[in-house]
Amino acid sequence: MKAVVLLAGTLLLAACGSSRGLRPAEGEHLPVAPYGATATPTPADLLTPSPQARPGRSDEVLRNSEQRRSDEFDLPPR
Template identity: 85%
Template structure:
């Protein structure tokens, strides 16, 4: 049992890659998207744009205010 767990851990550790991502030999990157001026690099493709990962627009700890009463917060029947 211990050997199987060790083998599984070694196999999972070998799944990661520490090299930079590149297209396979003889293949090219995808063509530039419609309207783009240049073909994006692999780093450009892996970096999410602000629309995909928006930043926070408020700081909850600095913006503490009393909550107004909630008329729909009723006890169960």
Template identity: 65%
Template sequence: MTMYRSPVALALATALAGCGSTQALKPAPGTPLPVAPYGATATPGINDLLTPSVQARPRRTGEVLTRSQERQSDEFDLPPR
């Protein structure tokens, strides 16, 4: 009985992964878009709401350090007791 559980679960997961919708997202019929945020001049569109802001997804830089510096001693960096 346990031998069949793994292939059945794998087949079910594969079938569910392939049934995603590829159509554009739209609000439900009769449901308006959210109201404009406080201070905004216009209500954001669907694409504006689905695009993450720079704060939500910051860009990564390839080089973190631009120059190497020696660390200063930290008198509060003590070993555990």
């Protein structure tokens, strides 16, 4: 019985999301254009992460194992 109630609660909570496009609340405006920008960004522009926020993945595979060079600063503690 608890599982049914938990499942029903989860489904109701998942159904709360809005499927319409994003737009500012009534009487509100989008943020002003950033300094140096030529246009005000759209909601889609504001929600798209920059490459710095989500960098691309490097799929380069290490083909040969290589010996590490010595580290002059790897000293024992005093």
